[in-house]
Structure formats: C-alpha cells, structure tokens
Amino acid sequence: MQSANETYLGLDLSTQKLKAVLLNANLENVAHAEVKFDSDLPEFRTTGGVNAGTAKNEYYVQPVMWIKAIDMVLDRIVVQGADLSTVVALSGSAQQHGSLYWSRAGIETLRNLDADKFLHTQLDDSAFTVHRTPIWMDGTTGRQCEEMEAGVGGRERMVQITGSRCYERFTGPQIRRIFQQRPDCYRNTERISLVSSFLASIFLGDVAPIDCSDGSGMNLLDVRTRDWSDDCLAACAPGLRAKLGEPVPAATVIGAVGSFFVQRYNFNTGCRVVAFTGDNLSALAGMNVGKDWLALSLGTSDTVMMKLNAPSNLQEGHVMVHPTDDGFMGLLCFRNGSLVRDIFKRAEANDNWENFSELLDSTPRGNFGNLALHFISKEILPPVKGSLRWNKNSNLTSVELAKGVLKYSSPQSEIRALVEGQMLTRKTYATEMGFSFGENTKILATGGASANRSILQVASDVFNAPVYTQKTTEAALIGAAFRAKYVLSVARAKESPCGDGKGVVNAPGPYYDFIANLLPHSVTRVCDPSKDSEEIYGAMVERYRAMVSFMMEQQD
Numbered sequence: 001m002q003s004a005n006e007t008y009l010g011l012d013l014s015t016q017k018l019k020a021v022l023l024n025a026n027l028e029n030v031a032h033a034e035v036k037f038d039s040d041l042p043e044f045r046t047t048g049g050v051n052a053g054t055a056k057n058e059y060y061v062q063p064v065m066w067i068k069a070i071d072m073v074l075d076r077i078v079v080q081g082a083d084l085s086t087v088v089a090l091s092g093s094a095q096q097h098g099s100l101y102w103s104r105a106g107i108e109t110l111r112n113l114d115a116d117k118f119l120h121t122q123l124d125d126s127a128f129t130v131h132r133t134p135i136w137m138d139g140t141t142g143r144q145c146e147e148m149e150a151g152v153g154g155r156e157r158m159v160q161i162t163g164s165r166c167y168e169r170f171t172g173p174q175i176r177r178i179f180q181q182r183p184d185c186y187r188n189t190e191r192i193s194l195v196s197s198f199l200a201s202i203f204l205g206d207v208a209p210i211d212c213s214d215g216s217g218m219n220l221l222d223v224r225t226r227d228w229s230d231d232c233l234a235a236c237a238p239g240l241r242a243k244l245g246e247p248v249p250a251a252t253v254i255g256a257v258g259s260f261f262v263q264r265y266n267f268n269t270g271c272r273v274v275a276f277t278g279d280n281l282s283a284l285a286g287m288n289v290g291k292d293w294l295a296l297s298l299g300t301s302d303t304v305m306m307k308l309n310a311p312s313n314l315q316e317g318h319v320m321v322h323p324t325d326d327g328f329m330g331l332l333c334f335r336n337g338s339l340v341r342d343i344f345k346r347a348e349a350n351d352n353w354e355n356f357s358e359l360l361d362s363t364p365r366g367n368f369g370n371l372a373l374h375f376i377s378k379e380i381l382p383p384v385k386g387s388l389r390w391n392k393n394s395n396l397t398s399v400e401l402a403k404g405v406l407k408y409s410s411p412q413s414e415i416r417a418l419v420e421g422q423m424l425t426r427k428t429y430a431t432e433m434g435f436s437f438g439e440n441t442k443i444l445a446t447g448g449a450s451a452n453r454s455i456l457q458v459a460s461d462v463f464n465a466p467v468y469t470q471k472t473t474e475a476a477l478i479g480a481a482f483r484a485k486y487v488l489s490v491a492r493a494k495e496s497p498c499g500d501g502k503g504v505v506n507a508p509g510p511y512y513d514f515i516a517n518l519l520p521h522s523v524t525r526v527c528d529p530s531k532d533s534e535e536i537y538g539a540m541v542e543r544y545r546a547m548v549s550f551m552m553e554q555q556d
C-alpha cells in the first residue's frame, strides 16, 4: 500500500548536466541537485558537456565522466535534505542516441559493486571496450547511413520500419562505424547500452534493457512491432541482437535498486527501478501534453514534440514509440539551439541573458526585414552548415552578408534575426511533420531557455499561438519521477490480490489522467501572439525557404 512519506527519484543525464529530483506523493519537489560537466568535472575538459574529436564533426564523451557525476549528484541531493530511504521507485531520462559498449569484465564489476568505493574507481575505462562514447552531436557516419538504408531496401523502407531515415547521430549507424573501424572492440563488446539504459544499469547493478521509446532513436527498432527489426540489425552489424538484449516498454519495472545504493546511499531494498528513457520522451511525459499541444523544448538542442496516433512517413523528422501510451510521438531535433544563443549572448549582449532579452525586445517584429540562419555546427533540419544573413532586399547586400563579411549594424538586429530565424525553422518543420496549427493550438515550452520570456514571445508570435510553461523548466527530469510513480502504481495494482475488497489497489488508469488529476493546474499562460503575427511571419516563411535553398546550393 502507498504511504504518505513515499518519494520518487528522477534523474536526467542531459548534454551539459546530470540532474536529480526527489518528488513526494503529491509530485511536489522535495530536493534537487545537479552536476555540471564543464565546471564540476573540469578534468574531462568538455565544452557544453562534450569533447570534440580530431575528425570532422566528431563528438564524444568519456563514460567515466558520467559515472563520476552519479556519485556527486547523489551526495549533493542528500546534502539538500533528500532521505533516499523513502524512495519507492526511481527512473531516469538521458540524452538520446549515444551508445556505450560494455566489456565482459565491466559487467562483472557492475554486478559486484563495492559500496566502500566510489563508482568511478570501479567502473573505469576497463568497463568499456570503447572509451570515447559517440553522442548525439556526432556527425561522422554519413557512409554508414547510406549503407544501412541500402541494406534494408532504401530510405523509404527505413522510414517505414524505424520511423526515421538514417541520421548520422542515430545509434545504428554509430554502431556500424565502430564495427567497421574497430572490429576488435566490437567483438569484445558483451552488451551495448543507450545513455538512458546505461544510467539505469548503474542503479540496477546489471545491464538494463533498452526501452522501446528511446530504442526508436537507433534506426534498429520496428516502431510498429516494438521489437528489433531483423533487416535493420543485418544492415548494421553481426551478432547485434544479443548485444542489445530484448527491448521493453518504457512502462516496465526492470528490477530493484542495486545493493551498492542500499549500502552506500541508504536506499530501501524494495525500491524499484523503472526503465529509463530518452530525454525528449521523458520531457513529453513531464509535460503531459494532450491534443492541440505542441511541446517545445529549449535545452541544449531545441526539439519540437507532438503526440501522433499513427506513424507519419515523413522523411525529415522522427516517429518514436510513445513513452506513456499506446501511440507514437513525433520529434524534430535542431542541433543549433541554446549553444548558438549562448554564442550571441556572449558576443552581442555582454554575456548576460537580461541584456540579451532587452536587445530582443527593443526591435520590432519582423526586424525591418533582417532575417538570419545560424547553423554553427551542421544542422539536422535542414542539413546545412554556415550562417546567412539577409536584409529586406535579400540580394546584393545579402551576398556580402552571406559571406560573413557583414553583420547587421546593431546587436538588436543580430539577436532578433537569430531568434526569429530559429523559431521559423521550428515552425516550418512542425507543419511539414503534420501538426495542424489552428485557433486551439497551444505551445508548452520547457528546457533552460524557456526561462526567457522574450524568447518565448518570439515563439508565440512566429507560431501564432499562446505559449505556456510549467513551474519547472526541467520537464525531462520531472517526467522521469512522474513515470516512476505511475509505473509503480500500475505494478502494485497488478500485484495486489483482487476481489476481496481489503488491501486491493486500484489500477491507476491512463498516465495522462493520473498526472492531470495529481497536478490539475500545472501550466501557466505566459505569452500571447500579437495581432499582426500572421501578417508578419506568415509572409516570412517563404523568405526563410529561399534562404535555406540558397544555403543548400552553397554546401560542399
């Protein structure tokens, strides 16, 4: 039976941080802690949480950094007042697509962790066959993408099976590259984890299954049957099914917390571990979005998410297995999100978000016809690299602007052109994915930049829809704790003896209603679109498309 002082732990291993939150039975925040990779773990020399490799578009992380962060974040949340013995279920979220390669010795160590030692002194480099984990920012697998699509019978077929065409950051192409370039490492790999199932594995004390929802970001899972596709596995690398293990639905209790955590952090032996999932899926769970809602996550990457009843066969964009119901989730990911806004904040706004907002607010909507696209690293949607600034004439001056010879004459124009360009990109692709904008459309924003009202006002104007936020900007993190509570309630109802009245636990019903009942007033309307929004931004979409075509022609 549920007792009033039970708590739920959520974790989120995002690009730049590892965060933890403890929620009580009413889903209220009891304690929170975070570890920032750049500043708290400087010995790993990351920038924005990642290391750049020597090859073009190569980005990786050393897994030991994440392991070190786990000890640190738990120590910190205890200092914040968390009594971890009250946690009845925990779950987590993590950046999507990255892959970790367990050695046999690593799995042995994982199963026998010594509570008197730090995790990172036990699970060191020898636990993994690949010491540079490729993460979602990596773009080195163009060749493997082509090979895998050809292997299954073409791009369309890949989209039909997995919900996405092959993307360079997706796990399947990354695994194939390791198989081809480092065959010994691949052969010596006992199991492969996603970042989410890796984090779950640590808490479980054994290799955790990959969940079907994060598994949809691999180009390996059949999103309809919710199992690995034999065609995709064959097109990727040999012996892969055994290395991946069987996928499970995100709503699965995968075991009890490992004894390391019981002895070292005072967790209860009965604390259940619920399958961890990808951060975008977890954000959808944390935002609990219903019909008419478009979720906009402004974390390190910007992502747009929506609920889909059936998979769309759109080639640009991803269809994933929904984390909390039987349907699907549509996802669009934009690599040049916060990191580019960070660059402009430093260069144009004295490294201060308030200045950035003032400059943004002091320029009229439409920016006198100045519009810019900044894809500092190769963008996912559209697949373009470079910067392009156009003014209202979009011709001669634009060429000079395009060459980077010129910037706009004021920081105000620079910043508005950037943010309007970003939001136009998000809206154009959301429309192409099949989201139909109408008078009932509402945007729910989350992620670090959703704390910025000025950025949200541009989003509201460009999307021509009201923007809402939740109390927290960390939907992926709270989504993990919400799922822990919900999945535990489902498990308890199943375990409970039925029919005799006493002690029977009722099934909690669908996830959406369960969370909505606990948190009936969880969103606040923060921005409304200006009256002239459609007039201004409707027309700008065509210019935006012309700019993208221009950039496409310039690509090498």
Ligand SMILES: Nc1ncnc2c1ncn2[C@@H]1O[C@H](COP(=O)(O)OP(=O)(O)O)[C@@H](O)[C@H]1O
Binding pocket: 014, 015, 016, 017, 298, 299, 300, 301, 338, 339, 341, 342, 353, 447, 448, 449, 450, 451, 452, 455
């Ligand atoms: N007030 C603000 N205005 C705009 N952006 C902000 C603000 N505060 C934080 N951010 C952005 O949030 C980003 C981090 O978002 P977060 O959701 O914590 O990232 P992730 O979960 O991907 O690690 C930072 O890179 C920063 O650009």
Ligand SMILES: O=C(CO)[C@@H](O)[C@H](O)COP(=O)(O)O
Binding pocket: 014, 015, 016, 094, 095, 096, 097, 136, 169, 217, 278, 279, 280, 299, 300, 301, 302, 303, 333
């Ligand atoms: O690649 C994707 C989604 O497909 C990214 O959204 C990653 O999942 C990273 O997430 P953040 O750290 O930006 O939240």
